[in-house]
């Protein structure tokens with residue numbers, strides 16, 4: 533920022549100058565804490581502390597844009613770009629008059645304090661203006677909508693044991709993960725991964741649940757004052773009939789085998805009776821049919837009783 537010169541008369545001039553110096557200092561102090569917020573992917577401009585007057589030209593200056601006081605992001609000398617940081621290649625440009633550094637698209641890795649250093653070449657080698665105002669860049673990134681998956685690990689008639697996972701990725705800064713089971717808050721066993729302290733985070737929450745009835749689970753990713761939520765209905769498995777079916781099926785087959793064996797035994801017995809007993813008692817040819825009926829009746833009733841007893 534440029535502080536206009538004070539009025540000429542002596543006392544007023546000194547007073548004025550002092551006031552301006554104070555003003556400049558306080559402004560500088562205020563700017564020192566300046567934080568510029570942005571979202572990953574956007575274009576952002578970082579203001580420089582010095583502006584080339586309309587009568588001047590970039591050819592008369594050296595401009596260094598530094599990050600974290602150690603890395604040179606972009607440097608200009610005598611109107612030409614002399615240096616550009618590898619990480620910022622094709623993403624930065626500088627306004628040739630305001631010396632604003634434009635970054636597009638901005639990344640979370642760009643986070644940190646920036647500073648511009650301006651040197652006037654025409655008049656003196658020592659006329660260096662170092663901005664005492666650091667501009668802090670704070671880039672945030674949106675998290676993806678949380679994704680909930682549920683996996684049945686075991687189940688019985690009473691409950692279904694599930695492994696529930698909630699994940700979200702690509703956001704910055706580190707988020708909070710919270711959950712609710714039918715409105716009752718629940719704590720996820722959370723883990724965060726990030727390649728570096730300034731890289732986007734992936735977050736995963738894990739939960740082991742015994743589901744005794746259908747229940748709704750909600751996962752919320754809170755970050756930067758905003759929350760993104762997803763809900764999933766966890767269904768208790770209602771296939772209690774399934775495990776009881778195979779045994780009953782076995783009972784049916786076993787009992788039918790027993791019945792078949794009984795029937796076989798009965799028919800064999802009936803044939804034996806027909807040959808050895810009925811040949812003596814049922815003499816007339818006509819009454820053979822009736823005799824067969826009479827003789828087979830008792831075994832039939834015994835078959836019925838055996839059937840009912842076995843079931």
Ligand SMILES: *[C@@H]1O[C@H](CO)[C@@H](O)[C@H](O)[C@H]1NC(C)=O
Pocket residue numbers: 600602643644645
């Ligand atoms: C600034 O650089 C120093 C040394 O290279 C490093 O330890 C520090 O973490 C950096 N700070 C930021 C905010 O990048």
Ligand SMILES: *[C@@H]1O[C@H](CO)[C@@H](O)[C@H](O)[C@H]1NC(C)=O
Pocket residue numbers: 679680681
């Ligand atoms: C959620 O995660 C599952 C398993 O990792 C994956 O198959 C599915 O595509 C994901 N859904 C979304 C919307 O990302």
Ligand SMILES: *[C@@H]1O[C@H](CO)[C@@H](O)[C@H](O)[C@H]1NC(C)=O
Pocket residue numbers: 714715
């Ligand atoms: C959950 O809580 C909110 C507010 O606390 C309430 O409006 C809503 O009806 C509740 N839902 C259930 C299913 O209890």
Ligand SMILES: *[C@@H]1O[C@H](CO)[C@@H](O)[C@H](O)[C@H]1NC(C)=O
Pocket residue numbers: 721722
């Ligand atoms: C959370 O998960 C980690 C790794 O999977 C495990 O070591 C830890 O015991 C779990 N904590 C709780 C409270 O379940």
Ligand SMILES: *[C@@H]1O[C@H](CO)[C@@H](O)[C@H](O)[C@H]1NC(C)=O
Pocket residue numbers: 701702725726727733734
């Ligand atoms: C985060 O998740 C994304 C998408 O699932 C994946 O491509 C990336 O490698 C993950 N990052 C880390 C640090 O695990």
Ligand SMILES: *[C@@H]1O[C@H](CO)[C@@H](O)[C@H](O)[C@H]1NC(C)=O
Pocket residue numbers: 691693740741742
């Ligand atoms: C779920 O219930 C089974 C038995 O009913 C028990 O062994 C298991 O520890 C329970 N799991 C959880 C997470 O409560």
